Amino acid sequence: MSLTFIIIILIIGLALITLEIVVLPGGIAGVFGLLLIGFGTWQTYLNYGPHAGSIVLAGSIIVCVAMLVILLKSRTWNKFSLEAESDSKVNQIDQASINVGARGVTIARLAPTGKALIDGEQVEVHAVNKFIDPDRPIEVIAVEGYRIDVKEIDDEREF
Numbered sequence: 001m002s003l004t005f006i007i008i009i010l011i012i013g014l015a016l017i018t019l020e021i022v023v024l025p026g027g028i029a030g031v032f033g034l035l036l037i038g039f040g041t042w043q044t045y046l047n048y049g050p051h052a053g054s055i056v057l058a059g060s061i062i063v064c065v066a067m068l069v070i071l072l073k074s075r076t077w078n079k080f081s082l083e084a085e086s087d088s089k090v091n092q093i094d095q096a097s098i099n100v101g102a103r104g105v106t107i108a109r110l111a112p113t114g115k116a117l118i119d120g121e122q123v124e125v126h127a128v129n130k131f132i133d134p135d136r137p138i139e140v141i142a143v144e145g146y147r148i149d150v151k152e153i154d155d156e157r158e159f
Helices: 003-022 026-072 074-081
Strands: 103-106 115-120 120-126 138-144 148-152
Touching: 003 074, 115 138, 120 138
Parallel strands: 120 148
Antiparallel strands: 103 115, 103 138, 115 120, 138 148
8 A cells, every 4th residue: 555545544534533523523523534544554554564653653643632732722612602692581470460361462473482462561472273473462371380372363452
């Protein structure tokens, strides 16, 4: 096996390990990368002797460790991390304020979950039987903990 082919195998193995660390979770690319590096090292031992094989083995280990350190210390992870904070919260409602039978109007489309204005309070509601467009009258049919189930009604009066 030629030296060029062995170098290509080692580079592909290192690239697969890099992809595993940075992009492709799951272990498959990393395993194939390790197998390619092992195969390239084995072929070096067979074709070029123990001295060259040991150099390739040590070099592969050093390059893998250096690559891992560089990737972990660089700002590469900032590109993949979520920096936005979520300020949403569960319906903070008084259980006595919204009861079954209360009526309101949708603020956003319920598909099937969205916002509605019920008894002057903006809350997250869940449409039980279909999607409901914005500015449609609704009625509360169930309140279970923080979940408010609603259905569309035909009443056109203002809320």
